[in-house]
Amino acid sequence: xxxxRVLRRTVxxxxxxxxxxxxxxxxxxxxxxxxxxxSGVVRDTxxxxxxxxxxxxYLTPSGDPIQALATDAHGRFxxxxxxxxxxxxxxxxxxxxxxxxxxVTDPAxxxxxxxxxxxxxxxxxxxxxxxxxxxxxxxADGKPAANAAVRISNVxxxxxxxxxxxxxxxxxxxxxxxxxxxxxxxxxxxxxxxxHTFNSSEATNFFVRSGATVKITDRAIAAAGxxxxxxxxxxxxxxxxxxxxxxxxxxxxxxxxxxxxxxxDFAGRLVPGRYQVRFSAGEHSQDAAEIVALASGQTTVxxxxxxxxxxVG
Numbered sequence: 001x002x003x004x005r006v007l008r009r010t011v012x013x014x015x016x017x018x019x020x021x022x023x024x025x026x027x028x029x030x031x032x033x034x035x036x037x038x039s040g041v042v043r044d045t046x047x048x049x050x051x052x053x054x055x056x057x058y059l060t061p062s063g064d065p066i067q068a069l070a071t072d073a074h075g076r077f078x079x080x081x082x083x084x085x086x087x088x089x090x091x092x093x094x095x096x097x098x099x100x101x102x103x104v105t106d107p108a109x110x111x112x113x114x115x116x117x118x119x120x121x122x123x124x125x126x127x128x129x130x131x132x133x134x135x136x137x138x139x140a141d142g143k144p145a146a147n148a149a150v151r152i153s154n155v156x157x158x159x160x161x162x163x164x165x166x167x168x169x170x171x172x173x174x175x176x177x178x179x180x181x182x183x184x185x186x187x188x189x190x191x192x193x194x195x196h197t198f199n200s201s202e203a204t205n206f207f208v209r210s211g212a213t214v215k216i217t218d219r220a221i222a223a224a225g226x227x228x229x230x231x232x233x234x235x236x237x238x239x240x241x242x243x244x245x246x247x248x249x250x251x252x253x254x255x256x257x258x259x260x261x262x263x264x265d266f267a268g269r270l271v272p273g274r275y276q277v278r279f280s281a282g283e284h285s286q287d288a289a290e291i292v293a294l295a296s297g298q299t300t301v302x303x304x305x306x307x308x309x310x311x312v313g
Contacts, residue, residue, distance in 0.1 A: 034117035039078035042071050042091055044129035045103070046211050049075030053127075054092035061088055061099075061107035082115045089113065091127055095154070095161045096176040102127040131208030134172040135215050137165055137185050140222035140297065144169030149186040154179050155205055177210035187220035189269045194218045198271045222297035225267035229303050230258050230279055232310040237262030239310065241281045248274045248291060267299045277302050284308045 038057060042050040055077045056065035066087070071077045088110045089100035099110030102125040113123045133152055137145035148165045156179050163173040165185070175181060182203045183194040193203035194216050206214050226245055230238040243264045244255040250273070258264045272295055277288035286307055292300055 033083070035081045035083060036115040036117050037078060037080040037082060037120045038087060038089070038113055038115060038123050039076070039120055040100075040123040040125060042075045042077070042102075042125045042127060044127050044211075046129045048129070049073075050091075050093065050127060051075060052094075055079070055100075056090045056092065057082065057087045058090065059085055059087060061090075061110065065090070078120075084115055084117050086112045086114050089123055089125070091125055093127065093130065093176075094174065095159050096157075098125075098127045100125040128177050129211040130174040131177040131179070131210060132172060132174055132213040133181065133183060133206065133208060133216065134170070134213055136168070136170045136217050137187075138169055138217075138219040139187065140220045142219065145185065145187065145220065151184045151191075153182045153184070155182060156180055175208055177208065180205045180207045182206070183216060185218070185220075188223055190223050190271060192218070192220055196221060221272075223268045224270045224272045224294035224296055225265070225299035226270065226275065226277065226292060226294065226302050227265040227267050227299055228263070228301050230262045230264065230306065231304075232306045232308065234309050235305070236310070236312075238279075238281075238306055239312070241279050241306070241310065244278045244280070245270065245275045246278070247271065248276055270294055272296045277304075279304055279306060281306075281308075281310060 042053050044050055051071055051073050053071045054068055055071060056068040057079055058065055067079050069077055069079060091098050091100060098104055099107055100123050101111045104110055113121050115121050137148055139145050145165055146167045146169060150163045150165060150171050152161045152173055152175055154176060161173055161175055163171055165171045182205060184191050192198055193200055195204055195218055197203060208214050230241050232238045238258055239260050239262060241258045242255060243258060244253055245266055246253040254266060256264050275292045275294060277292060279286050288302055288304060292302055294300055
């Protein structure tokens with residue numbers, strides 16, 4: 001079963017790169033200057049170690065982090081080379097964070113850790129256990145939706161967590177606990193929402209408690225499509241003509257360009273609904289005679305002859 005591990009590592013690398021730049025600007029200890037360290041283990045409220053959490057040390061929460069690193073596979077971290085002083089630690093967990101010693105979201109209530117030269121200060125933390133959304137997606141024909149992008153949107157904070165399905169269509173993604181989420185996934189070229197809808201306003205809100213797993217299953221709706229062939233006023237294939245299709249109810253629009261034979265194809269790329277088709281080239285444009293109603297799983301042919309001649313070459 002595939003999780004968001006690869007994505008988290010990518011985000012982690014980017015985050016640490018940004019922190020490295022900020023750390024440089026924060027005037028680290030000079031060579032030869034006596035320094036101390038901070039170390040600890042991050043666990044959650046279930047007792048499990050938290051790996052890949054980003055631990056950032058601050059002298060003031062409103063400033064830049066002095067140093068940051070990721071916890072290892074055992075939830076451990078150690079920050080060396082810190083000037084003597086009092087630090088606060090922020091623990092980032094892929095979309096949300098708490099302050100040491102855990103279960104604190106207000107930096108004003110965060111614990112303080114004194115660092116002395118030639119000493120290691122222990123700063124263990126117990127953070128709120130994440131929630132989990134897990135399940136399985138299927139394509140419109142009932143097959144596992146393999147390698148489909150999954151997006152989990154926090155209704156309360158507007159933050160997003162992403163991952164992808166495994167070869168059997170399953171997924172498992174950790175999310176911020178005690179929050180409400182909407183789940184969407186890629187069904188071919190189209191995004192669909194759980195349960196079984198293209199409309200985000202019709203999606204189910206899933207509340208996920210700390211330590212709990214919410215399980216969902218969904219089968220994709222078959223997409224619709226438009227295809228056709230365009231000729232110019234002389235009846236020759238209209239090459240290089242821009243074809244745009246707009247959903248008249250949502251104003252969502254998609255475009256392509258005709259090929260050498262004047263053909264274009266939006267098969268399997270459109271949400272079922274009503275569409276206006278437009279053909280344009282340079283200063284010329286022309287709409288299809290009628291609005292086209294597209295049904296799920298069907299591709300409607302819309303051929304057109306333009307009112308102008310398309311130059312060749």
